[in-house]
Every structure is written in structure tokens, then in C-alpha cells.
Amino acid sequence: MFKDDIDRLRAMGLERTLTARTSKQGPRIVMEGREYINFASNDYLSLASDPRLLSAAGEAVMRYGAGGGASRLLGGGCEAHACLERKLADFKRAEAALFFASGYAANTGAIAALAGRGDAIFSDELNHASIIDGCRLSRAVTHIYRHRDLDHLGRLLAASGAARRLVVTDTVFSMTGELAPVDRIYKCCEAHGAMLYLDDAHGTGVLGAGHGALEHFGLSVQPWLIQMGTCSKALGTQGAFIAASADVVRWLINKARSFIYSTAPSPAIVAAAAAAIDAVTPELVARLWANQALATEALGTPSDTPIIALGTASCTLEVAAALLARGIYAPAIRPPTVPEALIRITVTAGHAPEDIAELGRAVREALK
Ligand SMILES: *Cc1c(COP(=O)(O)O)cnc(C)c1O
Numbered sequence: 112m113f114k115d116d117i118d119r120l121r122a123m124g125l126e127r128t129l130t131a132r133t134s135k136q137g138p139r140i141v142m143e144g145r146e147y148i149n150f151a152s153n154d155y156l157s158l159a160s161d162p163r164l165l166s167a168a169g170e171a172v173m174r175y176g177a178g179g180g181a182s183r184l185l186g187g188g189c190e191a192h193a194c195l196e197r198k199l200a201d202f203k204r205a206e207a208a209l210f211f212a213s214g215y216a217a218n219t220g221a222i223a224a225l226a227g228r229g230d231a232i233f234s235d236e237l238n239h240a241s242i243i244d245g246c247r248l249s250r251a252v253t254h255i256y257r258h259r260d261l262d263h264l265g266r267l268l269a270a271s272g273a274a275r276r277l278v279v280t281d282t283v284f285s286m287t288g289e290l291a292p293v294d295r296i297y298k299c300c301e302a303h304g305a306m307l308y309l310d311d312a313h314g315t316g317v318l319g320a321g322h323g324a325l326e327h328f329g330l331s332v333q334p335w336l337i338q339m340g341t342c343s344k345a346l347g348t349q350g351a352f353i354a355a356s357a358d359v360v361r362w363l364i365n366k367a368r369s370f371i372y373s374t375a376p377s378p379a380i381v382a383a384a385a386a387a388i389d390a391v392t393p394e395l396v397a398r399l400w401a402n403q404a405l406a407t408e409a410l411g412t413p414s415d416t417p418i419i420a421l422g423t424a425s426c427t428l429e430v431a432a433a434l435l436a437r438g439i440y441a442p443a444i445r446p447p448t449v450p451e452a453l454i455r456i457t458v459t460a461g462h463a464p465e466d467i468a469e470l471g472r473a474v475r476e477a478l479k
Pocket residue numbers: 213214215216218239241281285310312313341342343349350351
């Protein structure tokens with residue numbers, strides 16, 4: 112069963128397989144006995160292996176145990192969860208926050224709790240798969256607006272008679288690295304009386320001195336604004352959160368199925384995520400952006416974020432293989448994740464200038 116199906120994918124060059132790293136995550140990793148310079152992680156601040164996070168995780172395990180043991184509503188949460196949620200709310204300048212086991216769980220659970228039958232969702236066509244799945248689970252009518260197209264969004268909002276309208280966008284599009292026009296979307300939602308849900312997975316720890324897209328665009332929190340962020344990217348750990356008004360958080364505690372029907376995340380990751388927030392300083396974020404500037408320069412490819420999408424026409428897999436042979440891990444991203452295959456380079460605070468110079472040389476060589 113499924114052998115023919117998977118063989119067909121392989122024949123099309125679309126079969127995905129797993130790698131097993133034997134080192135910590137970071138700017139340099141070891142796979143199958145060889146060291147690579149790693150340009151594939153979302154560990155933007157190189158916190159995944161930071162000793163402060165490791166000891167926070169270790170201490171929490173010794174104090175609260177290895178697993179949550181139950182859902183949050185049935186005693187699975189401990190004071191580490193409450194402490195993290197307070198920190199996350201403050202970090203996002205919001206009234207309250209709620210922690211989820213993953214970004215995927217946060218988007219599917221929260222979006223489906225915020226919009227239901229009879230409501231309308233307005234979603235950018237390049238939004239993350241977890242948003243798309245959240246829209247489907249919600250049973251609301253979903254209007255897909257053209258990528259970053261405010262005129263289209265405005266027309267759809269004006270034409271909708273739904274009582275509750277929720278606009279959803281990635282702040283940083285995860286595969287192309289483009290920024291959403293969050294300031295214009297915010298104004299549009301304000302004008303139309305719609306709620307705005309920002310997926311700040313790649314903005315948290317990266318934009319706005321680390322606080323995220325809202326801070327980057329100089330916008331303030333609102334009762335109609337919901338910020339989602341992840342701890343699995345720049346914060347180096349796992350899990351995600353919704354930062355919003357206290358009422359929205361109370362609603363999600365009661366209605367978000369991925370929160371209710373799932374075991375409380377392990378105290379280890381909760382405590383490590385709290386340590387990560389303490390570790391986000393303007394200096395660390397500035398180091399990330401200094402490396403981002405070096406990398407866009409070295410590659411001759413502009414980007415507004417640490418994600419640099421390298422178009423390589425039809426030879427993406429060959430370029431990725433050439434980079435790998437040279438000790439650089441920057442794999443190809445293929446359909447259906449993106450419409451056209453590309454090499455997705457992510458720069459982190461921990462890369463040395465020599466790593467980035469080597470990336471530039473290797474890409475030029477591979478493209479020949
Ligand atoms: C990675 C990502 C998610 C999912 O977060 P996980 O914590 O990895 O489950 C959600 N939205 C966007 C935009 C992402 O890039």
C-alpha cells in the first residue's frame with residue numbers, strides 16, 4: 112500500500128526524506144559524520160543551544176517533572192506556564208497570553224475558536240499551511256485575498272455582510288521572506304471594524320528589536336487585535352502563543368480545541384522559552400541584522416528579513432546538492448510548500464562573517 116504513490120513522487124523529484132543531526136542545532140551542525148554551515152534553521156538568534164536555556168530546561172525538569180501529565184485544564188500546567196504567559200504578554204505589550212504546544216496548534220485552535228459558521232475570514236493567499244487549516248476547521252466562509260493586495264482585501268471586506276470578520280496574515284511570509292504591509296492592513300481592519308490576527312512566527316525575536324511586527328510598524332495593541340507568535344523559531348525552543356486581550360484569552364481557554372484536548376507542554380520547554388525571552392536583547396537582535404546585511408550583500412539578493420529566497424530557475428535541486436557537497440546546508444523547498452522550487456537561506460545571529468562569505472562564494476560557484 113502506497114508504494115506506487117510514493118514511487119511516483121520520487122520519480123517527479125518530490126519525495127521528501129528526513130535527516131538526523133548528531134549535534135545541537137546551531138550555525139554549524141553535524142549530519143552523517145560531516146560538519147555543515149547551517150543556513151536552514153529558523154533559530155534566528157542562535158538560542159536553541161544557549162546555555163541559559165539549557166539550564167532553565169534542566170532545572171524545570173528536576174522541579175516539575177519531565178512531562179505535563181495532563182491538559183492545562185486538568186492540572187497539567189504549573190507555575191512555569193503561568194510565568195511564561197505573563198512574560199509573553201508583556202513582551203508583546205498585550206493584556207494576556209496563552210501558550211500552545213506548537214504554532215500549528217495555535218493557528219488551528221485559535222482561528223477556529225475566533226470565527227465560526229456565519230462568520231467570515233479574509234486570508235492572504237500565501238499564508239502558512241497552519242492558517243489555511245485553521246480556516247478550514249473554523250467552518251467560516253474564507254475569502255482568499257491576493258498576496259499583500261490591500262485593494263483586494265478592502266473590496267472583499269466591504270462586500271461581506273458577516274457579523275464577525277477576521278483578517279489573517281503572516282507578518283513575514285515564511286518561504287519568500289517578504290514583509291506583509293501590516294500597517295496598511297491594520298488601518299484597513301480599523302476602518303472596516305474587522306478583527307486582525309497576525310501570525311508573527313518569523314517576526315517574534317526578529318522585528319521591532321525582537322518584540323515583533325507590531326513594534327516594527329509602530330502600532331499599538333487593540334481589543335480587536337490578536338498576535339500569534341512562536342517560541343520554536345527565534346526563541347529557540349518549542350510551542351507558540353496567542354497574545355491578546357484578557358477576554359480573548361479567556362475565550363480561547365474555553366474554546367480552542369488544540370489547547371483543551373492536548374497535554375500541557377513540558378515544563379522543560381516552558382522554562383526554556385521563558386529564559387529565551389530574557390535573552391532577547393537589542394544587541395543580540397542587532398547581531399542578527401548585521402549578518403542579514405552581510406548575507407544579502409554576499410548573495411546579491413535583497414530581502415527585508417533574515418529569510419533570503421534564492422530563485423535558481425529549474426536547477427534548484429542541483430544547486431542544493433552542490434552547496435551540500437561544499438559543506439553548506441541550505442536545502443531546496445519544493446512544491447507544494449512553494450509554487451516554484453527555491454533555495455531558502457536563513458541567516459542567524461550566530462553565523463560568523465566567514466560563514467556568510469563562504470555561502471556567497473559557494474552560491475556563485477553552484478550557479479555557474
Ligand atoms: C513555523 C510556522 C508556524 C508553525 O509553528 P510551529 O511552532 O513550527 O508549529 C506557523 N505559522 C508560520 C508563519 C510559520 O512559519
